[in-house]
Amino acid sequence: MAVSLTRRRGALAVALAVLMVLSILFHRNLIQIQRFTIPISNTTLENMSEIQMRVNDIFKKIDRMIPNNNFTHIDNTTSAGKSRATIISPKDKYCVGDNLTVRVDMFDYLGKRKTYGGDYIRARISTPELGAGASGRIEDFNNGTYHVHFTLFWKGRINVSVLLMHPSEGVSTLWNLRNTWYGYIDNTGKFTNHNKQTETKCGFDLNKSEELCEYADLRDEEYFYCVKPRNYPCGSLTETKSWYSSRSKFTPLQASLFERANVRVEIPKNFEDINVVICNNNTVVKERCKIGMKLEYPSGHFMQQVWSPQACAMSTYHSAEELNRCMKGKFIHIFGDSTLRQWMEYFQNTLKTLTLFNLYEGGWAQQIVVLDLQRNMNIRWKRHGNPFISSSYQSCREDRTIPREVDMIGGHQHTVIILNIGVHFRAYPVHHYIRRLLNIRRALERLFLRSPQTKVIIKTENTSEMDKNYESNSDFYGYVHYFIMQSVFKDLHVGFVNGWDMTTAFDANKIHPPASLIQNEVDMLMTYIC
Incomplete structure (x- = not known):
């Protein structure tokens, strides 16, 4: 009996020790902090996960499309009013199904031609009385010139509209600010412990000096955090809410690019509405849309x-x-x-x-x-x-x-x-x-x-x-x-x-x-x- 009891006590001690170690590891994991930056990671290629490598590849691909422009005065930024749109190889008659290409040349507020691209442009053709409209595909030559490609889908008088949504300098500003901080959104979590509740700050990037609850999806490499409330376990998080903080990182000069009068501004064109007619009566029978067709624009x-x-x-x-x-x-x-x-x-x-x-x-x-x-x-x-x-x-x-x-x-x-x-x-x-x-x-x-x-x-x-x-x-x-x-x-x-x-x-x-x-x-x- 004495030997059996001793063995039981020894086994109990070992079990308690194991539980203690597991508890320490578990709770240490709950407050472990992962700092997020833009996904150009300093992690060596050997240690980088497959997901992170794919994130980096896609980010770099998009980043190369975004201009990195510094400007000292709004006069040196793209002006919709000074820019112009012209038709390439205009014709006296356009047929349904024809392609129409519009050239857009960008100038700054001083009338100086832009030498780089990256402006955010949106283009559309329409005939309001027919309830008709279609998008245009933008081709950026990265030198201040753009081509907008339209397909003339219907007959009638068609209006062409090319809008400067943001100048390239504004695009650069938005891209850089978005990828360097988390201050646009505030998050709060509500914790419940029986009949008691409390609220704490939550988010994707919190101060690591505080004790945090980490909500991690290790397989998918996604993380979210809340400041751990006293006397509440991390598992008692029951509700969350979030809202726009109204904080801004715009400088006064940057903010001037986003005044309402400078957003979604029509670029002047040197042509009137075009008239489109049916040139042949050939009817194209299209197959029914089915899963597996690629994503196109315009579609x-x-x-x-x-x-x-x-x-x-x-x-x-x-x-x-x-x-x-x-x-x-x-x-x-x-x-x-x-x-x-x-x-x-x-x-x-x-x-x-x-x-x-x-x-x-x-x-x-x-x-x-x-x-x-x-x-x-x-x-x-x-x-x-x-x-x-x-x-x-x-x-x-x-x-x-x-x-x-x-x-x-x-x-x-x-x-x-x-x-x-x-x-x-x-x-x-x-x-x-x-x-x-x-x-x-x-x-x-x-x-x-x-x-x-x-x-x-x-x-x-x-x-x-x-x-x-x-x-x-x-x-x-x-x-x-x-x-x-x-x-x-x-x-x-x-x-x-x-x-x-x-x-x-x-x-x-x-x-x-x-x-x-x-x-x-x-x-x-x-x-x-x-």
């Missing part, structure tokens, strides 16, 4: 406010009967921001047989689940995970990033996954966005291995109002995100709903576009999945 046009893709044919599903027939038997998972929540609201307003399932969550961004038992149909919308900017508290008890959500879906021929992500990342260094997209791609690759029949649809960002908050929420950031998304999801078997192109062609100028545009986005979705 189509509006006519009578109905979207017509350039490379394929879109079907329309305007009645509840048509939607129900298409969606019957499907499990539809929607992960994204409020622009995809608009799709959910469209379904709820159109399909009166849907029943809302109460999940007892709070906040405007709470998960939405609707069911139609008769048609065996299930649709849910869930926000895309942190960062998600909301000035009211949102529950984080079941908060997951899109890669983790996708990993939880088995998938089959009746499964549809719809996702978008972007606008909530604009106020943070761009490497967060790149890393999240790379992790989404890896999750989709795993999904397609176990369920190649699952359909995945990705919506690009919308253009926005562009009337304030340029430093933290300019459409220039969305423009960069578009190229990153195009690079990351290239050659992946998914379908795209090109929100960036559609909102530009429609001239929506609202992050939440009207119902008529939402209907076209939903029609593209239905064309893919039905």
Whole structure:
């Protein structure tokens, strides 16, 4: 008995020692700090992870596209009023289907020709009385000259509009400031311990002198922190909220570039509206849009406010009967921001047989689940995970990033996954966005291995109002995100709903576009999945 007791005491001592070591390692991990910088890491190539190398590669690719301009006076920056747009090789008659190229030459406020590129330009053709519009593709020669390429999709008098959204000096300012600090957004976390609650500061980059709770996804190399409250374990974080801080790093000179009068300014042109006619009656029969087609810009046009893709044919599903027939038997998972929540609201307003399932969550961004038992149909919308900017508290008890959500879906021929992500990342260094997209791609690759029949649809960002908050929420950031998304999801078997192109062609100028545009986005979705 004595020997047995001694052995038990020895075993107990060893177990306690092991638990103590594990506890120390665990708690040390909770307050470990990882400093984020722009993703040009000093880590040696041998020690750098595959994800970090891909982040660096994409960042460098985008960084080479952005000018690095210093200026001492606004007179030396691009002036929309002094610049000019001209048609290359103008013709007396234009036919439907012709290409139109507009040359844009940039000058500064002193009338001096610009010798470098990088201006943020947006171009569009339109015939308002026909409800017609299409985007133009910008070609930058990096010497102050640009070509804007249009396809003349319809007959009639067509207006050409070329807007200087930001001068290259403003683009350089936005890019450098975005990638060097985290001050545009403040985050707060609420911790709950039985019937007590407390709040502390949270964020992606906190003062390492404080004891921090680290919320780490080690596989995906994503991290978030909160200052650890006294007498509350790190696992008791229940809600978070975030908001624009109104802090600015603009100097007075830099701020002058972003006065409202200097944003989204039309560049004068030396030509009138052009007249387009039908030169032949050949009708091109296009195949139905299908998953696997590449993301293009421009990708189509509006006519009578109905979207017509350039490379394929879109079907329309305007009645509840048509939607129900298409969606019957499907499990539809929607992960994204409020622009995809608009799709959910469209379904709820159109399909009166849907029943809302109460999940007892709070906040405007709470998960939405609707069911139609008769048609065996299930649709849910869930926000895309942190960062998600909301000035009211949102529950984080079941908060997951899109890669983790996708990993939880088995998938089959009746499964549809719809996702978008972007606008909530604009106020943070761009490497967060790149890393999240790379992790989404890896999750989709795993999904397609176990369920190649699952359909995945990705919506690009919308253009926005562009009337304030340029430093933290300019459409220039969305423009960069578009190229990153195009690079990351290239050659992946998914379908795209090109929100960036559609909102530009429609001239929506609202992050939440009207119902008529939402209907076209939903029609593209239905064309893919039905």
